[in-house]
Amino acid sequence: MLDTGPTTPNVPGAGTLLQLLRDGAPRTRSELAGVTGLARSTVTARIDALLASGLIGPAGEAASTGGRPPTTFAFQPSAKVALGADLGATHGRLAITDLVGTVLAATNADLDIAAGPQTCLDWIIDQGRQLLSDVGRTTQDLLGIGIGLPGPVEHSTGRAVNPPIMPGWDGFDVAEYVSTRFAGPVLVDNDVNIMALGEHFTQWPEADHLLFVKAATGIGCGIISENQVFRGAQGAAGDMGHIRVAGEDGPPCRCGNTGCLEAVASGAAIAGQLSEQGITAHGALDVVELARSGSVPALRLIRQAGRDIGEVLAAAVNLLNPSIIVIGGSLALAGDHLLAGVREVIYQRSLPLATQHLRIVQSRTGEPGGAIGAGVMVINHGLSPQRIDALVTNGVPRG
Amino acid sequence: MLDTGPTTPNVPGAGTLLQLLRDGAPRTRSELAGVTGLARSTVTARIDALLASGLIGPAGEAASTGGRPPTTFAFQPSAKVALGADLGATHGRLAITDLVGTVLAATNADLDIAAGPQTCLDWIIDQGRQLLSDVGRTTQDLLGIGIGLPGPVEHSTGRAVNPPIMPGWDGFDVAEYVSTRFAGPVLVDNDVNIMALGEHFTQWPEADHLLFVKAATGIGCGIISENQVFRGAQGAAGDMGHIRVAGEDGPPCRCGNTGCLEAVASGAAIAGQLSEQGITAHGALDVVELARSGSVPALRLIRQAGRDIGEVLAAAVNLLNPSIIVIGGSLALAGDHLLAGVREVIYQRSLPLATQHLRIVQSRTGEPGGAIGAGVMVINHGLSPQRIDALVTNGVPRG
Structure with a gap:
């Protein structure tokens, strides 16, 4: 595709x-x-x-x-516009951007990813048409459509691959479904990669090496290296949620291993730890709400989650030597409580040469970041020299 | 430079x-x-x-x-030749290669890096002249000189930076010293990056994403991504020796932290553990020798070192999703004893998507790999489109 x-x-x-x-x-x-x-x-x-x-x-x-x-x-x-869509576990976000990533129109909705691909993609198609019309443009003006999904994606084919929280999506041809019913080209990637792309393009375009961490119900990471998403051999790069931090006697993880970062430091894990202490919390947003209202157990657990994330990021800093680490996702709404733990361990554990100019910051794009990033994915692809050469007459002089 | x-x-x-x-x-x-x-x-x-x-x-x-x-x-x-030099803690190796990395002549010597830059670089200059003459070429035929050093190097300036085992080298302008006395251009990098480059170029040119691990007195890693050394923001990428594997109560490391991979799984660490058991071993080569002669304590420690290296590589696999991991360095001469431990933990801990096509192999280039890789660094640089454009008349037609 x-x-x-x-x-x-x-x-x-x-x-x-x-x-x-x-x-x-x-x-x-x-x-x-x-x-x-x-x-x-x-x-x-x-x-x-x-x-x-x-x-x-x-x-x-x-x-x-x-x-x-x-x-x-x-x-x-x-000259053209991009449509970016960010589908999460329980939300959908859409944005129309121009070719430098400026948002021209946007919309959000509660949307259950488990409702399946047709329901979710039809929402993108219907709302996308509406947004286009709102800004006075047509599908002819669309450079393309970018879609972020909350699970592993085979970027080259635009399909979800064994997504754990997405029943009905495994192997579904997202790109084909949307392009035949709406417009194309359609690009698909996982939500963390597009959040990383959006944050880099709109906030830190000068950073050669950026790590974006999404700390929410789960924990993932998008790596931007020289303006591109670093994907690795199978497109699986950036999976930091299942790196071990807690030893073999650590808590079990949904991946089948024990002691994974996600099993100890995700929003879901912290909510579980609070529940064990008799404090009601159903997910990352509840945890953040408790922290904001001054709950000491919540604050302590968020600080410790920051340290655990920092332990894995310290390894990532030694391996990848990024110039900036951006912490986003709903857990990052806890702000400095999370970041303090992250910074504490990275500066303690990573090598001086790798941390001397390293910045560790909270996400600036926030909630719309995924949809913007999905648009940026379309822009980077659609305006690449190869695509433009294919699109327009090259005017090669006869030799 | x-x-x-x-x-x-x-x-x-x-x-x-x-x-x-x-x-x-x-x-x-x-x-x-x-x-x-x-x-x-x-x-x-x-x-x-x-x-x-x-x-x-x-x-x-x-x-x-x-x-x-x-x-x-x-x-x-x-058309041209490259001179590659690999300086280790106690050895120097030189190779003249053609422009596809074929070795035309090579030489080795015992050489103490602590003798300082002038002694070591004069050896490269003298022996390099000799090798050139042996193959019937002159400095006019040299595309350039590549030098690998056993410590952190600022690749962009060709200087060693705070090298722990290299007294007298800190900040020394290696490139300037060699280019004014012999020929240029001179490129400098750390030994692990050039070993990775040599292994990739000569053995696995089709691999998009390769990790090369040097397990010897210390432990380091070179990352090849799309035919290039992945350097990160300050050129410090690939430092896996100081990622923590053993918790806060782990053994102290020369970097000042505790529990670093190098402090538990390097040749020096294993030799120390053998000495504590009353078995004499002074470094990685002694450890390998003991293993080859059937010493059960040595074999057990090497297997465990493989597991510890595998623990850090499992994290690297999740983050970088390489298609191949090559294990080199003197400790890798223990062969499958080390690799079995590495494989055991990577396949246990990394995600199925990232390991389904992953190969974990022993280095094929072996001892001359560093010198060949230093030559490859020169070839990749000297034959890059930008360098060639600067070198030859471009023949742009008048418009």
Whole structure:
């Protein structure tokens, strides 16, 4: 499903020019010829193709160096829109963004992922049509649709793979279902990867290496390396919830092992520990609510969960040497109570060289972060040089 | 020191053509124009530039489709040579390779890294000159010199940074010293990264994600992701020796923490544990020797070291999802005794999705792997599109 176009490295097409212009700065044909090494005639042909696509537009005249002042061209962030969807265990969130990730319209709903793929995807299709109409656009204006799911996803085929909390979704062709009923292309990834992408693109675009931790009912991690999601060989990279922190006598985990991080430090685990103390808590949000109301047992357990997450992150810091760690998910709404424990252990356990410039911060995108990230996934894919080269005439001069 | 040339993405230069040709297959001008989208005239100009550099040569005629049969061109692996050096705590190894990593000549010596940079680097310079002469080449034929050091290295500047076992090396400008006295460019990295690079390039070039573990006096890890060393933000990625496996009451580590993997499972740690049992062992090689002679205490400790290494690798598998883990270093000479422990814990602790296609193997390059890898580092850098574009005339047609 994921058509990435020609695989030739460094194809010198219109996509390369668009890539340069995505920084927003207007440039003349001469400037583009100079920076790419392309012939002036080639640049002209490709600029014409990009103008026809609407992705760039004329942006006024540059200062003249004698003669007629040259025209500049700039990226047009409103040329297309992206639809991003974030499906959680019990919620759905949608956002329409422009091509730089600005939210133009958004909506949320209570939505049970266990209701199955057709119910959930139909909600995306219906509400997506409504949002498009609200912002005065049509499916013709859609660069694509991005969908985040709360479980393992085979990104290359757009299917969920053995998702534990998603009955009816295993192997379901999400991309095909949505693209035939609404519009395409449709990209699918797990919720943590898209949250990482959204946080990076909109908040920390300069960070080469970012780890995003979602601490909620479960615990997961998205790794951004050089502007891309780091997926590993089977797309399973970033699974930190099942790394052992508590030894063989630790509590049993739903994965079948014992002592996993998720079994001791997730929202579900803390709620269980509070219940054992006679304090009613059904999930991560209840835990956060208790902490906010000053419950000492809740505060202590959240601090300890931070330390346990920090223990695994200390290993991740030694292995991956990120420049920033972002803590998100509903448990992160407990703020510094969680982060204090995380910081305590990372700074104690990781190597000085790896922590000297490391930042550990709370998520800034918050709740809409997943939907924004799903849109960013579409933007990064749809505006990649390969896709743009496939989309527009390249205007290669005859040799 | 590390000049990577122009940073413009996707510059459509001669380097792009060379990159295509590095697979060894001969191609005609038309084929190269077709696959790159470059104009025929542009391809001709760049082919001429590459021919002048000697990096490609004519490779006979293709089948004619009517008229004069077209000439094909192919990569010339012997156009240049790379010198790779691997300095360990007590050894130096050197290899001259061609541009596909084939060893043309090699030499080894006992060399104490604590003798300081001038002594060690002078050995590289003297022996490097000798090896070059042995294979009938001159410094003019050198694509570059790669050096691996047994400690943290700032790859971008070619200096050692706070190396614990390398008195006199801290901040020493290795690249400058060697390039002014011998030839350049000189690239420097830590020994584990170059071992990973050499193992990947020569043995597992198809593996997208490879982890190389060096288990010797210390324990380190090199991460190869999509043909590149994964370095992280400060170049500190891959430090698995100081991830905690033994809890707060674990043995003290030279890093100042307790319970680090290196403090329980390195060759030095096992030798110490054997000594406590009254069995004389001074380091990793003694431990391996004892195991080979059937010492049950040595075999048990090596198996347990494998399990401890496996515990940290299980976390690395969940985070990075590699397709292959290669175990090297002198402790790996114990073979299956070490690997059995590694496999036992990884398959027990890591997620099924991440282990279903995972291979865990012993290093194939063995002792010369570091020197070969240092040569590969030079080849990858020297033949990168950016470097080639900077080196040869690009033949951009006037627009």
